Amino acid sequence: MARKPTLLNPRRIRSLRESRSQRLLTIKSIRESIISFAGISGKPVMNQNGSEIGRIVDVVVRWSQDADYPPVTGILVKIGRRLTFVDIERVETFTRESVVLSSAKLDLRDFSQRPGEVLLGKEILDHQLVDVDGVQVLRAADVFLAHALGRLRLVGVDVSMHSLLRRLGPSKFRSTATPEKVLDWAAVAPFDEHTGAVRLRGSQQAIKRLRPSQLADLLEDLGRTERQGLLSALDLETAADAVEEMEREEREALLRESEPEVAADLVSYMEPDEAAEALRDLDEDERDEILALMEPDAALTIGNLLEFRADTAGGVMTTMFVKALPDETVGDVKLLLGSQREHKEEIDGVLVVDEEGLLVGEASLFDLALAADETLVSELITHDSTVVEPDAPLDEVAEKLIGSRRFSIVVVADHRPIGRILADDIIDALSPERGRFHFPRLLS
Numbered sequence: 001m002a003r004k005p006t007l008l009n010p011r012r013i014r015s016l017r018e019s020r021s022q023r024l025l026t027i028k029s030i031r032e033s034i035i036s037f038a039g040i041s042g043k044p045v046m047n048q049n050g051s052e053i054g055r056i057v058d059v060v061v062r063w064s065q066d067a068d069y070p071p072v073t074g075i076l077v078k079i080g081r082r083l084t085f086v087d088i089e090r091v092e093t094f095t096r097e098s099v100v101l102s103s104a105k106l107d108l109r110d111f112s113q114r115p116g117e118v119l120l121g122k123e124i125l126d127h128q129l130v131d132v133d134g135v136q137v138l139r140a141a142d143v144f145l146a147h148a149l150g151r152l153r154l155v156g157v158d159v160s161m162h163s164l165l166r167r168l169g170p171s172k173f174r175s176t177a178t179p180e181k182v183l184d185w186a187a188v189a190p191f192d193e194h195t196g197a198v199r200l201r202g203s204q205q206a207i208k209r210l211r212p213s214q215l216a217d218l219l220e221d222l223g224r225t226e227r228q229g230l231l232s233a234l235d236l237e238t239a240a241d242a243v244e245e246m247e248r249e250e251r252e253a254l255l256r257e258s259e260p261e262v263a264a265d266l267v268s269y270m271e272p273d274e275a276a277e278a279l280r281d282l283d284e285d286e287r288d289e290i291l292a293l294m295e296p297d298a299a300l301t302i303g304n305l306l307e308f309r310a311d312t313a314g315g316v317m318t319t320m321f322v323k324a325l326p327d328e329t330v331g332d333v334k335l336l337l338g339s340q341r342e343h344k345e346e347i348d349g350v351l352v353v354d355e356e357g358l359l360v361g362e363a364s365l366f367d368l369a370l371a372a373d374e375t376l377v378s379e380l381i382t383h384d385s386t387v388v389e390p391d392a393p394l395d396e397v398a399e400k401l402i403g404s405r406r407f408s409i410v411v412v413a414d415h416r417p418i419g420r421i422l423a424d425d426i427i428d429a430l431s432p433e434r435g436r437f438h439f440p441r442l443l444s
Helices: 010-025 028-033 120-124 161-168 203-208 212-221 224-233 236-244 248-257 260-269 272-280 284-293 296-306 330-339 341-346 365-370 394-404 423-430
Strands: 044-046 052-062 072-079 082-087 091-094 099-101 117-119 128-131 136-139 142-148 151-158 182-184 188-190 322-324 349-353 359-364 408-413 416-422
Touching: 028 142, 052 082, 052 120, 072 151, 117 120, 136 212, 212 224, 212 236, 212 248, 224 248, 224 260, 236 248, 236 260, 236 272, 248 260, 248 272, 248 284, 260 272, 260 284, 272 284, 272 296, 284 296, 322 330, 330 341, 330 365, 349 365, 349 416, 359 365, 359 408, 394 408, 394 423, 416 423
Parallel strands: 044 099, 322 349
Antiparallel strands: 044 052, 052 072, 052 117, 072 082, 091 099, 128 136, 128 188, 142 151, 151 182, 349 359, 408 416
């Protein structure tokens, strides 16, 4: 379903970024030693005598789960036609203008990247990353190093056009850093260039605290490899909630580009009506492949929904509802509701059915909350349930919903409830250009 992007207040974004940068840049020693990667790239590497032996090609840092600021482990130096790795322990000074080695001995073997090592120029510069504070996808125009915590470390990233222009301009301007533009590296989640996996450190928990709509914005803005990496970093329930919030075209593309097993897992964790809508956008062969990989019960539920036309009550209903018998107690129903806590936003009442499954009425959540546990559900039944048949057109559903002034409407077949339609799903279906709309879930 269509959705308006969730935007943070620009002042809030600036405030978050400034507070992150201030924590780092108010430290005098760090501020004075900040080094632009774009500025140092191509600068000379010299021996103890001051003679140039090569030029800096790249800087290597090592990722770890417990380090917000990855330490530099070495540099790649072009010596003649050979690319040589110089361990950081052999570096005496590392400044904005040059690197001076502490030893003339060099290992001239071909460079071999070790697990956990990242090349800043090759794998970070000009690549996508997630700004967790600002909740947006950015592209690294420059990265910054500084002497901090006893090591030379990666401390920030610049995503401004200014940095890009500085890189493209005369070399004498490339080493000029502008700390005000630096985004604190601890607020960044970069991606593995080869696998797309999110290289999470302290930002792991920050990403997981984002709302589904915010994660959906990130997924839409990322490239194919990176968004698969972000998805894999989330638990399935969170990932499915985010996919539900994506724009229809973007969601379709994501499911198509995902491995069938991944798509099946995502669809399995989506709400049935959302899952059916997502699968309708795919080709029949694609739908069948995903359904075949799902658990039989989930596949059957979604398959049944796909039998209904998208512009009918059955096409937008959810099969998630709670029902009870008249002679059950309120205590029994509360336990049942507790077991469906993850669906709390889809439940606004309890349907009451007789022994044959025929709809008798409803018990509101408000009445259930106030009633004593030993009270029978039959004492709380209301007889004003608004119902429609599954083949009812959406305008009829909307008309009945408006007339009843309720937050949902029951879909019945042969007087037995088979689904429920929430008010916001009707608005989404009839006015997709307005974006996803959500009614508050009240104790109705």
